[in-house]
Each structure stands twice: as C-alpha cells, then as structure tokens.
Amino acid sequence: PVLVIGSYNTDLVIRCPRLPAPGETILGGTFAQHHGGKGANQAVAAARLAAAGQVHFVAKVGDDEFGRQALTQLRAEGVDTTGVRVAPGQPSGVALINVATATGENSISVAAGANEHLRPADADTALADAAPGTVVVLQLEIPLPTVLHVARQAAARGLRVVLNPAPAQPLPAGLGADLYALTPNETEAETLTGVRVTDAATATLAAERLHAAGISRVVITLGAQGAFWSDGTGAALVAAPAVQAVDTTAAGDCFTGALAVALAEGHVLPDAVAFACRAAALAVTRPGAQASLPTRAELTG
Ligand code: ADP
Numbered sequence: 349p350v351l352v353i354g355s356y357n358t359d360l361v362i363r364c365p366r367l368p369a370p371g372e373t374i375l376g377g378t379f380a381q382h383h384g385g386k387g388a389n390q391a392v393a394a395a396r397l398a399a400a401g402q403v404h405f406v407a408k409v410g411d412d413e414f415g416r417q418a419l420t421q422l423r424a425e426g427v428d429t430t431g432v433r434v435a436p437g438q439p440s441g442v443a444l445i446n447v448a449t450a451t452g453e454n455s456i457s458v459a460a461g462a463n464e465h466l467r468p469a470d471a472d473t474a475l476a477d478a479a480p481g482t483v484v485v486l487q488l489e490i491p492l493p494t495v496l497h498v499a500r501q502a503a504a505r506g507l508r509v510v511l512n513p514a515p516a517q518p519l520p521a522g523l524g525a526d527l528y529a530l531t532p533n534e535t536e537a538e539t540l541t542g543v544r545v546t547d548a549a550t551a552t553l554a555a556e557r558l559h560a561a562g563i564s565r566v567v568i569t570l571g572a573q574g575a576f577w578s579d580g581t582g583a584a585l586v587a588a589p590a591v592q593a594v595d596t597t598a599a600g601d602c603f604t605g606a607l608a609v610a611l612a613e614g615h616v617l618p619d620a621v622a623f624a625c626r627a628a629a630l631a632v633t634r635p636g637a638q639a640s641l642p643t644r645a646e647l648t649g
Contacts, residue, residue, distance in 0.1 A: 349482045350394045350608045351507075353406040353471050353498050354387020355463045355489035356432075357441035358414040359637070366448045367455050377446075383421050384637050385441055385463070386487040386514060389598050393605025394485070395426045396643045397627060402612070404478075406431035406471045407490075408462040410440030415462065431474040435462035441489075466490045468497035475501050483528075483612040485604060487512045499526035508611060512604040513540060524562030529617070531604050533569045548585040551576035555583065567621055569603055569628075571596070577621045586621045589629040598637035603628040605641075623647075 364377035383392075387407055395403040405427045409415030411434050418440065422429050439461040447454045475498065478484070484502040486495050486509065495511070502509045508528035513519065516532070516539035524530075534545040543554040545568060555566040555578035565579045574588035606627035610620035627642055634640040 349402045349404065349479050350398060350485060350605075350612050351404045351406070351474055351478050351482050352387055352391040352394065352485045352605075352608075353431075353466075353474070353490070353494075354390065354485070354487045355385035355441055355460070355466075356383075356388040356407045356409050356415075356418050357385035357443045357458065357463070357489075358382070358418070359384040359443045359445055361445045361447060363447045363449050366450060367446050367453060382637060382639070383418060384443060386489050386512065386601055388418070388422065389601035389638055389641070390485055390487065390512070390605040390608070391422065391427050392425045392638050393598075393602045393627070393641045394609050396641050397606055397609045397647070398612070398644070400426060401428065402609075404428040404431060404474060406466075406474045408433050408435045408438070408466045408470065410434070410438045410462045411436055412440055414440035414442065431471070433470060435465040438462040438465055460489070463490055466494050468494045470494070471498045472501065475505060475507070478502075478505070478507055480506065481612060481614075482507050483608045484509045485512070485608045486510070487514055487604075488517055489515065492517075496520065496523060499523060502526070510604065510608050510611070512600065514600065516540065521561065524558075524564070527563055527565075528611075529565035529567055529607075530558060530563050531567045531569065531600075531607065533600050534571070537568045545570075547573065548576055551585070552578065552583060565617060567607065567617075567624075569600055571599075574625050575603065575621050577617055579617055582618075584618065586618070586625050588625050591629045591633050593632040595635040595640060596632045598640060599628045599632050601637070602631040602641050
C-alpha cells in the first residue's frame with residue numbers, strides 16, 4: 349500500500365491573451381478548473397498505477413464546494429479518502445493561474461487555506477492503520493512540523509518514507525534518519541546541497557552531500573535526461589524514454605507516485621526508478637496535470 353500525506357489545491361486557470369500588469373484587467377480569457385496540489389497529484393498518480401484499494405490519502409480540505417468536489421473526485425480515482433478531513437471555517441487550497449496563450453508564460457498565486465491546518469496528529473490514525481510494507485509519501489506543501497512528525501512516526505513503525513522535497517526549502521538535520529528516499533528535481537537538489545545539478549556528474553556530487561547529511565537513498569529527477577539514483581553503495585542514471593514532450597506539468601508528481609507504487613510492490617530502487625521514468629515519460633506526452641497521469645494498463649499494455 350501507499351499512504352500519501354499532503355496538499356490538495358483547486359487550480360483555477362485563465363488562459364488569456366497576455367498576463368495582466370498590476371492594476372490591469374485583461375478580457376478575452378477562457379477559464380478551466382482542475383484538481384491539483386502535489387499531494388493529491390501524487391495520490392492520483394499512485395492510484396492509477398496501483399492495484400485497487402492500495403492508495404490512501406491524508407489531507408485537509410476546506411468546508412466549501414472545492415473541498416466537496418475534491419473528495420468526490422479522489423474517490424472516483426480509487427483513492428481511499430478516509431484520512432481526508434474538512435477544516436472547519438477554512439477555504440480549500442486554491443491556486444490562481446494566469447497563462448498567456450501567446451507565450452505560455454504564467455503567473456501563479458497560491459492560498460494554502462486548509463492545507464496549512466494539516467496538523468501532526470491528523471495522520472496518526474492512518475499511520476496506525478497502515479499495513480506493514482506501506483510506503484509513506486510526503487511533500488512540502490503542508491506544515492513542516494507535520495512532515496517531520498509523520499516521517500518520525502512512520503519510520504518508528506518500520507514503514508518506508510519517500511519525501512519529495514517540493515517546493516524546495518531547507519530541511520532539519522535529523523530528518524534524514526527517518527527517510528527511506530528523497531526525490532528532489534534539479535532545482536530542489538541545488539537548494540538542498542548548493543550543487544548546481546544539470547547532469548549525472550553533478551547529481552553524483554549532490555547525492556554525496558545528501559548522503560553525508562544522513563539521507564540514505566537519493567533519486568534526483570533530471571527532466572528529459574531521466575533520473576539519477578544513489579543508495580550509498582551503487583548509483584546510476586536511468587535514461588528517460590525518448591518522447592515528444594507537450595506538457596511537463598506534474599511530471600515530478602507522476603514520478604514520485606509511480607516510484608512509491610513500485611517500491612510498495614517490492615521492487616528494488618533501480619527498478620522502481622525505471623518504472624517511474626516510464627510513467628513520467630508518458631505523462632509529459634499529454635497536456636494537463638492529473639489529466640496526463642497514466643494508468644497501469646497504459647504502461648504495461
Ligand atoms: P519536475 O516536474 O519536478 O520539474 P522533472 O522535470 O525532473 O521534475 O521531471 C520528472 C521526471 O519526468 C523525470 O525524471 C523524467 O523521468 C520525466 N520527464 C520529464 N521531462 C521529460 C521528457 N522531456 N521526456 C521524458 N521524460 C521526462
């Protein structure tokens with residue numbers, strides 16, 4: 349099983365002729381609403397790849413229509429939402445996204461809302477109920493004390509914790525001991541190590557620094573180059589399948605969700621990384637965030 353603990357956001361997207369300047373109103377946009385948030389994206393990515401009933405999600409949504417829509421959609425995706433709570437009086441997390449149709453440039457503002465109210469104790473029941481072998485997946489769009497508490501509790505129960513350190517922020521020294529694996533992208537790896545990561549050689553250097561900081565397994569995603577893994581005894585670059593990328597939104601979320609599924613199914617790290625690369629390569633060939641996430645049948649069929 350996979351237990352994802354993280355954020356849910358509703359993405360409100362306007363595609364407009366150009367981005368509005370301060371004080372300016374731009375007419376002529378088209379609107380779309382999408383389910384997002386790194387936690388929810390990773391939970392849906394995992395649910396589409398895992399056997400039925402294997403993916404659980406712990407999150408806080410608002411006492412509003414967005415929150416109700418989130419629960420309905422997560423259940424429709426086969427995510428177990430027993431651990432998704434409503435934060436009384438709080439709005440759901442929202443991202444307001446303007447995309448300029450001509451250039452593809454965007455401007456985004458996020459109100460974390462209910463996500464900020466995901467407390468350490470909110471995950472305790474899900475952790476207590478987690479079956480042996482569960483892979484616990486965390487990101488950094490919820491309060492850091494919650495991330496640290498969950499990682500500690502999960503590790504104490506012998507569960508494997510995968511942390512996708514996004515959005516990037518410095519991490520406390522003791523966290524490494526509670527992690528099974530850390531999955532930064534290039535910019536997150538640079539924030540954490542100071543090494544400008546662009547290829548396998550620089551990823552090796554960054555991984556060595558992370559190992560020195562107590563993190564035993566590191567998987568650095570390298571966009572179209574694939575992903576680099578290092579477990580302190582071995583390391584390798586897994587090349588990305590060559591594809592025509594049309595939209596890399598949620599590629600990293602797809603990768604982390606897929607990695608967790610493969611680890612939970614008992615695959616060793618290099619094989620799980622290869623599986624995650626195949627899943628993410630398919631995701632980037634299609635537009636959208638959750639809309640682009642592949643099913644198991646699409647990967648194996
Ligand atoms: P993020 O989305 O967090 O910025 P990356 O850009 O590193 O993360 O992408 C995550 C993973 O998605 C990569 O490790 C790779 O497996 C896959 N991926 C991203 N871009 C491409 C691409 N152009 N072709 C094939 N795979 C890709």
